[in-house]
Amino acid sequence: MSDRYARQAILPEVGAAGQARLGAARVLVVGAGGLGCALLPYLAGAGVGRLTILDPDRVEEVNLHRQTLYRMSDIGRPKVQAARAALLALNPGVAVEALEASVDAVNAAPLVAQATVVIDAADSFAVTYILSDACQRAGTPLISASVVGLSGYVGAFCGGAPSYRAVFPELPRAAGSCAAAGVLGSAVAVLGALEAHLALALILKWQPPVLGRLIPVDFRSLHVGGFSFAQAREPAASALAFIAPSEVRSDDLVIDLRGAQEAPTPAFPNALRLSVESLEEEAPPRLPEAPRVVLCCRSGVRAWRAARALERQGRTQLALIALGP
16 A cells, blocks of 8 residues: 555554545545635545546636635636646546536436545535435435535435435525625635545445534534434425526426526526516416426526425426526
């Protein structure tokens, strides 16, 4: 065994057999931002055999206070390419696949099917639900974390444990973001490192298993919690699902919930432009008949609210699209 791994392989919880499991593992990491930059070096350093990194963004100077895998010279470069170069410089013995793309309801299933563990580091509600649905179907463990401001959480879902939907069956009415609420780099680093730790624990098959555990952290008060959600029940089969734009059908009624100032061009040529507030009114606008209604917004939060409003009006065939920035 290489001296590189000597300090961890000496642990009885790792050993030669555990190191071999790490080397054979394939980890899919969705997101190469703050969480991804914190967790990826620990996975590569531990000798995880293959890392697949998925992210569509490029490095910006505003990222650098918390995304410490990158340097000033990386500004303008695809994050996945800069991350791959940094990880291979750290440990050339690991394989790193860089995919400059977003995860969606179409590509999630084949990506998840190849993974030993999936790590959600995208900090996007839509991505989390898409990954949870794909992992639940495939029986693949999902590690997910989120941090905004000075609070966050990390948890281990699916793979035999309840899904993310079972713990968080509803989205909040408004989405927080790092751009709007701010975020401290050290807070992101702690949660990213916890994601890496949970992933290693899963690969090494530690007992008791970490699946079905959620760890909330308040970085202002320095309070760390934790509880089991192993008995959480899965939601009904009709749970709202996010779809990819390519899955929109010609007979769908598409509603773009973004205003003209936010998005001058509708998401689809024949999309209706309505606000979520109008659909939540006691006397909402009468919608044309269609086999399915597809609701679009930037993050997915308004689409979720609108879908719940339409459910109360008797609509059952609904789908959501998060269009992103």
